Amino acid sequence: MPSPSPILTSHPGAVPTPEGDPSPGVAWHYGDPLGEQRAATRRAAIVDRSDRAVIELSGDERLTWLHTISTQHLTGLADRRSAENLSLDGNGRIEDHFVLTDIDGTTWVDTESSRGESLADFLTKMVFWAKVTPAARPDMAVLTLLGPDVLSGPIAEAIGLAADATVYQAGDLPELRHDDEPLGFWRVMPSLGDRGTTPVVDLVVPESDVRAWWKLIVDAGAAPAGMWTYEALRVAAMRPRLHLDTDERTIPHEVDWIGGPDEGGAVHLDKGCYRGQETVARVANLGRPPRRLVLLHLDGSSAYRPTTGDDVNAGGRKIGRLGTVVDHFENGLIALALVKRNVPVDTELVVGAPDSPDDAATARIDPDLYTPDDQVQPGRAAVDRLRGRG
Known part of the structure; x- marks a missing residue:
């Protein structure tokens, strides 16, 4: 279990997430949960998500190696790009969901706090002879910015956000201290909120800089908001969360995690073999998820x-x-x-x-x-044509 965030322990009015919540050690709200949601959808808000587990992947073969053991197509992922990804079991059921960003020769992975240790262990066991080194990074933390005002103006200037930044694009954060090298990055994530209308930008920063970045962004106009706000906007956008909206039987098609890095998905349907691929391919081509x-x-x-x-x-x-x-x-x-x-x-x-x-x-x-489930799968259509039914 992660230690309480420095924002939770120092910010006035911070109320911790409820006991047993999957985001331990961060604020649930700061005294006005519904007002915090309004600020996030109409102006800008900052959410402390430092409970997220962060893993660093270094080495020349990090992307080609990760491509072979996960569901996303990564061999062509460009520098300063992000993607969502899954690890499946042999039956195609979801074990892990994580976000990755490749920047400056390093791939950063972050996932649920409850899965950080097991995901790091799995990645380490799968290295074999590949030129890659996974390392847990408990010294790194995630902050999330929400709202229409995060893409331009003072907040965007404070984090060095590119004016033409698109979803899953990433970039280096400005230096906080001139005597240190820049460390940390921003990335644009898929929008949340009702019908997906609330922009989202994540910051991955050293834990020692969390307070400094929090103050800088609040001073630039963002309202402090708790995980209640993030969860409400996530649900409204129908963005599932591992082990809350999935169970031990869930396959990717059931929660619409299908698609490449440019489609907001975590499972690319046009790539080579990986654990659980047979189930994914069968559902995509011949059947429908239960x-x-x-x-x-x-x-x-x-x-x-x-x-x-x-x-x-x-x-x-x-x-x-x-x-x-x-x-x-x-x-x-x-x-x-x-x-x-x-x-x-x-x-x-x-x-x-x-x-x-x-x-x-x-x-x-x-x-x-709600989308009617009346589309004929390509493999099924081909079978029907062969049998004279198409």
């Missing part, structure tokens, strides 16, 4: 507040699993859920125990973020 990710609007007036892992029921039968649950400043109580692929969008849902009104709440699927 479940799909949906955004639920929950009955906030119910006496029962649903929690992650609750059953999602329809007609008295379990049809899915509830993921992240969070209060959104405009949409009320919302959640992500994995439900059976063929559940109609207008199905009446009950979350919790369907036979006990005191332990259940009603829910509905957001129709605007």
Whole structure:
């Protein structure tokens, strides 16, 4: 478990994340959680995500090696570019989700705090004869900037953000101290918020500089915001999080983690062999995933507040699993859920125990973020043509 962040221990009004939260040691909010969300969507906010585990990969073969053991296509990844990536088990189920950035001859990886040690161990065991050295970097931390004002103006100038920066582009941060070499970088990430309208920029910086960067960015106009804000905007954008919105059976297609570095995905469908590829290819070409990710609007007036892992029921039968649950400043109580692929969008849902009104709440699927699953997979279409059905 990471040590409490220096922002949590020093910032007035900081309230830590709840016990058992997957982001330990950082602030849940600073006294006005819904106001912090408004600031993030309308102006700018900064979120302390220093619970993230950071791993450094050095060596000339770092990208070609990582390409062979993970789901993303990395052999052509340019300098100062980022990508999302997965590690799967032999059956194609998701074990790890991580973000990587290649900059100045080093690849930086960050992931959930609970998976940092195991991911570092896995990478180390997979080195064999490759010219690459994985190293855990607990001295590095992640800060996240949210809002329309982070891409231009004083905040962008403070971090040295390129005027034409695009999603997954990265760059060196300006020096904080003239007697040291620059250390740390910015990267532009996919937008969050309702319909993905809130820009996101991450900073990966030395832990010793977290307070200095925090003060610099707040002085430039960003409002302090807690993980509550980040989670609310993440859920509204239907961006899943490992072990909250996935379980031990989840495959990439179920949570829409398909796509290359320029598509916001973590699984490239046009690359060589990696562990779990057979399942990915079979679903992509011949079948459909058994479940799909949906955004639920929950009955906030119910006496029962649903929690992650609750059953999602329809007609008295379990049809899915509830993921992240969070209060959104405009949409009320919302959640992500994995439900059976063929559940109609207008199905009446009950979350919790369907036979006990005191332990259940009603829910509905957001129709605007629901895509009908009627596309014929390319492999299936080819088979149908061969059999005279296409």
